Amino acid sequence: xxxxxxxxxxxxxxxxxxxxxxxxxxxxxxxxxxxxxxxxxxxxxxxxxxxxxxxxxxxxxxxxxxxxxxxxxxxxxxxxxxxxxxxxxxxxxxxxxxxxxxxxxxxxxxxxxxxxxxxxxxxxxxxxxxxxxxxxxxxxxxxxxxxxxxxxxxxxxxx
Numbered sequence: 001x002x003x004x005x006x007x008x009x010x011x012x013x014x015x016x017x018x019x020x021x022x023x024x025x026x027x028x029x030x031x032x033x034x035x036x037x038x039x040x041x042x043x044x045x046x047x048x049x050x051x052x053x054x055x056x057x058x059x060x061x062x063x064x065x066x067x068x069x070x071x072x073x074x075x076x077x078x079x080x081x082x083x084x085x086x087x088x089x090x091x092x093x094x095x096x097x098x099x100x101x102x103x104x105x106x107x108x109x110x111x112x113x114x115x116x117x118x119x120x121x122x123x124x125x126x127x128x129x130x131x132x133x134x135x136x137x138x139x140x141x142x143x144x145x146x147x148x149x150x151x152x153x154x155x156x157x158x159x
Contacts, residue, residue: 040134043112043154046083046096051136051156055091081105086155095155102147109140112152123148132157 044050048061058073059065062083065073070091076082080103086095100106109117109127117127117140128139135157142150 039131041112041129041131041136041138041154042110042114043107043138043152044134046098046154049085049093049096051093051096051154053093055087055093058085058093095153097151097153100150100152102149106142106150107152112140113138120144130157 049058053061055073059068062073062075062085065085066076067074071087073085073087074082075084080101082099084095084097084099085093086097088094109115109125113127113129115127115129117125119125123142123144125140125142128137130137136154137157139153140150141153142148
């Protein structure tokens with residue numbers, strides 16, 4: 001019988017989801033026509049790590065990752081909070097994705113996006129806002145259910 005740990009199952013799922021969000025950015029531009037007016041998101045960094053920071057600087061701030069790589073680091077802070085940092089070819093952070101599994105430490109959409117996000121009938125939430133002046137986009141995704149998964153992602157805008 002095969003046994004899988006929670007981390008073994010969560011890491012690939014969250015990675016795929018984060019990349020899906022990156023590709024959804026192009027489609028979401030049309031729904032956020034007022035983005036040109038927004039200067040910067042309230043979610044500017046995660047625990048002191050921000051877009052443009054070098055790999056070494058990020059690791060110094062967050063410590064040793066649970067899974068380390070040249071293009072991505074995975075941090076597991078506890079059973080309910082993890083983060084992934086993505087690095088470009090210059091070894092600088094270009095995306096930050098934070099996953100919360102239930103719990104009380106989950107931020108509300110307004111504290112991340114600077115705007116409220118509508119809940120769907122099933123209780124799920126998705127909203128993405130581009131911040132051209134800050135050079136990034138930020139998304140907020142929450143699944144439905146009694147113990148929802150919430151993913152907050154910030155990524156550098158591509159030229």
